[in-house]
Amino acid sequence: MKDNKDVNSDDHNENENIEIRMLLEAIFLKYGYDFRNYAKASLKRRINQRMTLSGLEKISDMIHNVLYDRLFFDKFLTDLSINVTEMFRDPSFFLSIRNRVISELRELPYIKVWLAGCSTGEEVYSMSILLTEEKLYEKTRIYATDFSQAALNKAKDGIYKLNDMKKYTSNYQHAGGIESFSDYYSTKYDSAIMNQSLKKNVTFSNHNLVTDGVFGEMNVIVCRNVLIYFNRELQDNVFRLFMDSLCEDGFLCLGSKETIRLSKYSDNFEDFIKEEKIYKKRMISDQTVDPVPQVERLDGSVIRKSSVLISDAIKKLDELQSLINTVNIDR
């Protein structure tokens, strides 16, 4: 027998878990965002926080708000997509890219980089700066994706708090940067506006790692601090997606506390820089990769081809847009 209080609190916890499942189901059915396989503990914090902010008493009250109040849902979606990021986060990671990965990319005629879960863009500008300094930017296309449109919009704007620049400058220097970091932005009031040239070769697009498909023929995929929020099953699906999106010898870069080693796709990647979680796709003859049924394989290749076509089309459109821009400026 337990103390009454204990029974109540166990019971309360169980009910809360049921309510959370119902809430996530409601979000999925109504909006297609699938959080059902996200790690629960962090979700619970977000949910409780939004409840307190909105003066709600029970999680089940939130279900009603989510269904009937689109603005409420949008706010809540922003809570759920934890957008916290910085420029040159984990400087030693960017230093390794500079010192070890760049030399492997130099010979390529054209470089495609996918920054998956790029949040508000700090990682994007970091990568653009690094590639510019290594004189590879001109032949690079960066695909910056996130499933949070609010975050993507900020990423496109490239306007950050001036206050944060001190930290970013220090990160940049620890990441091997030797230029004057302040040359990469202009200052207005208390904002730092990133130079336009840094997004010249960037395509921002909305992509959901749980529900959307392959992004073709990437040389580098960077997906940091996103997978910690996914359960194992979801992580495996995303690793598969990355495997199919990488070209031969492509690089996969994860966050410092993430690993592919516990996934069923572990054998398809070799360590390139173990401490920094930089992996290289390993070529395994088709038979030894876990057997995907014939039909699915056909689908996969069709999807891959069309996604390559689409991304090329996007690139053409981008070029057209910048052409139009220059014409407009010239006038």
Added chain:
Amino acid sequence: MNKKYRKKYEAVVIGVSAGGTNALKMILSSMPADFSLPVIIVQHLHPNSKNDMPDLYNDSCRLKVKQADEKEGIVRGCIYFAPPNYHLLVEDDRTFSLSVEAPVNFSRPSIDVLFESASDVYGASLIGVVLTGANNDGSRGLKKIKDGGGLTIVQDPDTAEYPSMPTSAIAASKIDYVVPLEDIVSVIVKLSETGVG
């Protein structure tokens, strides 16, 4: 009921900030080799500090000391540290998860974040401990542990290198044991063995 109900404790969480390294050395070196619960620790550190913090204690501790990994299963008799720059949380299936959400109480990892999520999972079978520190992280979490039927211990502020964190915890909720640093291990060991202090 005048006899206290005998509980079976499942885990110990510890929060410590300024002055923490000395306090933890003392605590971890006096833990018995057959200690039967997992111990999960958030120590505030400088964000740039290295990943090898647990090594500092491994030599002097009879139990295994390691940094908690994402999705790692929590096992008894092991001491886990939150990795620098990540919040550490406990999931229902007794595994760890990590998060980079914003600092809480200016801290990442935050003691409150660990305590609150551990309390959700372990409820009345959790022991929460707040040690020396110069802020008030951990107070909310310890209150939640208490409200969930768990047991709470705070280092006697008079014996703490930095008293504010213990003082704040004592002000925030009723604490079961306020004891000097050197007595904390014996209280925990007794609780883990007998279910009562």
